[in-house]
Amino acid sequence: MIPDYLAEALGEVAADTTGETAGYIPELATADPERLGAAFAMVDGEVYGAGDIDTAFTIQSISKPFVYALALSDRGFDQVLAKVGVEPSGEAFNEISLESGTGRPLNPMINAGAITTHSLAGPEGLQPAERVERITDGLSAFAGRRLQMDESVHASEMEHAHRNLAIAHMLGSYGVLTGDVRAVVDGYIRQCSLLVTARDLAIMAATLANRGVNPLSGERVVPEPVVRQVLSVMFSCGMYDAAGDWATQVGIPAKSGVAGGLIGALPGQIGIATFSPRLDSHGNSVRGVSLFERFSSDMGLHVMEVP
């Protein structure tokens, strides 16, 4: 019954060919724009899906809430909050926007904050490659299987990383980042180049929905207070400058990525993931957003509604 519902929902959005694949990362621009899939992972470990749920694509910004979770658990709240705020920026994901005076990024969902949280994953003093390893291990634990990296997407993005490098140099000038800032950007882009499927993303989201315990493996990946923090920030900042529209119309803590993935996590209930590569002007998947609007209204998933 759920797979039928999902297949029907995919059918309803399939004709929408508006939006563009991410042009600023050449490897992503060549993605098959017709791919379309949706998966639900329940907190008891049941997974339902329809369409392209086993097609691999890069996680991109959907890595941000998970790496934020790892940084919070590895370093503690005080150390992370001293360097990255929790206020919505209302700006695009790649805006060079830092808190005036301190240079602290406004939140961990925009690139400035995510580059900083990347540097805070793992214990202090890790080498760049060890940090990437910690993050690959951590995201794999969220997914319940070993994730691989797409080296060609990483190389392609690194060649055009001027904006992220500029952000990192600004962070360096304020002392928010220390050491080799280029290595931090390289690591952050590696983190964004981890390959996932919609099925993986639904399970990762369900791990957040399930208080930080992976519903398939039973592993506790991060502590419960960390999950509350991460979901709160996803709710207010996960969709960048479309966060307010999303909060009112969909009402599910969520995160998008420029390869076309989109996740939502509803505490105690479900992890949802969609995949469709064409993006709107905010960098959010067009068909993904309409699928979530449908799921939210068809199933009464808005967190402000009494179930």
Ligand code: GLN
């Ligand atoms: N790697 C991408 C970047 O830093 C991620 C952006 C995104 O998915 N919104 O530009």
